[in-house]
Amino acid sequence: MKLLILDRDGTLNRSRDDYVASPDEWEALPGALEAVARLNQGGWRIVLATNQSGIGRGLFDMASLNAIHAKMHRQLAAAGARVDAVFLCPHAPEDGCACRKPEPGLFTQIGLRYGVPLGTVHAAGNALRHVRAAQAAGCRTHLLMTGKSEHLRGRVGAGTMSDLAALAPDLPAGTHPHDDLGAFADWLLALPAIPEPSPRP
Numbered sequence: 398m399k400l401l402i403l404d405r406d407g408t409l410n411r412s413r414d415d416y417v418a419s420p421d422e423w424e425a426l427p428g429a430l431e432a433v434a435r436l437n438q439g440g441w442r443i444v445l446a447t448n449q450s451g452i453g454r455g456l457f458d459m460a461s462l463n464a465i466h467a468k469m470h471r472q473l474a475a476a477g478a479r480v481d482a483v484f485l486c487p488h489a490p491e492d493g494c495a496c497r498k499p500e501p502g503l504f505t506q507i508g509l510r511y512g513v514p515l516g517t518v519h520a521a522g523n524a525l526r527h528v529r530a531a532q533a534a535g536c537r538t539h540l541l542m543t544g545k546s547e548h549l550r551g552r553v554g555a556g557t558m559s560d561l562a563a564l565a566p567d568l569p570a571g572t573h574p575h576d577d578l579g580a581f582a583d584w585l586l587a588l589p590a591i592p593e594p595s596p597r598p
Contacts, residue, residue: 398513408578431476435586437478437479445484447484453489525565528568539573542575543577
């Protein structure tokens with residue numbers, strides 16, 4: 398199975414200084430839905446791993462979050478795209494949970510749910526905490542220069558890890574940079590196909 402784990406805010410949709418707390422505040426980034434569609438067509442199954450501490454802080458409830466995701470799924474479907482599942486941490490930072498990124502709990506849950514070794518899984522997001530959580534879980538890490546990392550765009554060559562390491566030394570070693578989700582999709586779809594293991598006689 399080709400499984401990809403994405404962040405949500407700043408990766409798939411525009412991030413805000415506070416929280417995306419209602420469907421009206423959820424706005425897809427240009428080209429992001431189409432990038433998901435191309436990845437789906439290339440055989441990739443996509444899940445989201447997202448911190449949603451606004452729930453734990455009492456700023457919005459699960460009904461509001463479900464409505465946001467209903468809008469997201471409708472817009473994805475209209476673009477011919479699909480996200481299989483959303484794994485979320487609803488806790489506030491002071492709760493000390495194991496699932497709030499940069500802790501790897503969400504990624505561990507995903508690996509268990511899908512029965513996929515996380516060392517084979519690519520994970521992409523725009524925030525340091527997403528990349529750190531992915532690295533801690535053993536995933537292959539990618540930083541998108543959107544949202545919280547938009548300031549790096551134009552300063553890091555696409556795929557140039559040495560430039561990224563100099564500008565963002567706190568990132569896990571080996572993290573690949575990409576301009577946005579569309580550029581990451583191009584990179585991933587250009588990888589050589591990995592042959593499926595032959596069935597045992």
